[in-house]
Amino acid sequence: MTGPAPGQVTAPEIDRLEGKDVSTNSLKASTDRGRAGDKIFSGISLAAGVLILAVLFSVAVFLLVQAAPTFVADPAEVTGGNGFTAYILPIVIGTVVAATIALLIATPVGIAVALFISHYAPRRFSRAFGYVIDLLAAIPSVIYGAWGYIVLAPQLAKVYTWLAENLGWIPFFTGPASQTGKTMLTAGIVLAVMVIPIITSLSREIFLQTPNLHEEAALAMGATRWEMVRMAVLPFARPGIISATMLGLGRALGETMAVALVLSPGALVASLVKSGNQTIAAEIALNFPEAFGLRLNELIAAGLVLFVITLIVNMIARFIITRHQEFSGAN
């Protein structure tokens, strides 16, 4: 490339001398291409975001407005006759107990199965196994409920009788055990079975994403496979495991059909092998069709409580994840 000879005045320079706008910055040239796409896309995202917020807001308003009469009603008129708190507390506890049982079983099992698939099973086998797990996650809950009702509960009834006889001194296993097996523990176990595929499927994805770099770092200094998993895989997957567990918890908390099928509801009892106890979701589903007036408001208020529980649980999970952000390797 040859520039203008020294001393020679180029055309743009003449323009500049004459005071015209002659920026030679070629980057200023307009690039209309692609701009329209950007605008349309940002418009769509904005609209979608606003829509989601609007729906959320309207749900929240609906819950609050419909639930409100319950809180101001005469305590004697609320189901149970002792006000809303006395009505809701036992089923809040029931909900939390069912979800806790489910997670206590499902989290370790889910993680173990996911690790087996991602790091222990032979390759070909592990892929097939993964598909099966994904399939299990897609089975509708009513099917799990029916299975729990017909197959699992009668089997567990025998176990419960044994537990009540031999470990009855533990409050959780106080007899007499339910003869049908339709108890809180059964509900928790069925929920666990439903939640395991979710936790497994998500955890497996995360385990597979563990950077090779870090797995090799662990192996190269003489770690066994299990030590490598503990050193490189699990710490890396921690936030993902928490998220997976939360999704599972969401399903366990909100599960209606399965619980309704495998639990004979009743008053709050400490024993997990007797019939009794109830969860919020099942309570709503069982009573909603016939409810009207204040009863309807009550059930919606129960829904509001469930909503708040889920929100709190999610906030705790967020908190746990962000607390360790610094060590996540994201920096």
Added chain:
Amino acid sequence: MSKRIDVKDLNVYYSKFLAVEDVNINIEARSVTAFIGPSGCGKSTFLRTLNRMHEVIPGARVEGEVLLDGDNLYDSAVDPVSVRGQIGMVFQRPNPFPTMSIRDNVLAGVKLNNRRISKSDADSLVEKSLQGANLWNEVKDRLGRPGSGLSGGQQQRLCIARAIAVSPQVILMDEPCSALDPISTLAIEDLINELKSEYTVVIVTHNMQQAARVSDKTAFFNIAGTGKPGKLIEYGDTTTIFNKPAVQATEDYVSGRFG
């Protein structure tokens, strides 16, 4: 500490593909040996067979013997885990554990071997290893911070500290400087020079000057064409390989007249 390595008639396969053929090499204790050669000639592959890290790759296997002071790594009763405890490795890309602090990174290997280590022993080991890796002064005030917060060069020295913390017999390094700037590279080269008083060091490098600067002996690997196995062409004192190589291919490669 530090042992010699003798390799006898080693072939390395990836499933059916013969990647490295018939390598015989004797690596002295307390020396630095450099592996050089064009891309794809099997330097990394061969290096990984020296601590059985190739076994991590599905389908990879070897024939032949690798003797560590006379003991065959591939004896059927030998556990690869104990081999790797004695023969450490530093990788091309720095790989400190992101979820661990600097201190825990250094101690990671030690905690595998003996779980109970007193706090004072751990402290002195962390200091000694980081001193050994020329990193102590830069990180001594932030041992509790994540290792991933360091610069690339510092991270690589942290990885070296982690490797020497377990007092290995041999340290293998696969292009340890290729992701680093010239200053960090020099820092690591200085470190390698110091390490050889205590350890047997084997380093793969694409940088001729680096090989010339740090190594006592140099091995030149080459490949006849794609799909052909890599071979050890010439092995000797670094000065000889760079100034008076016996093989024409070596001379072409070290003088940059390759290909």
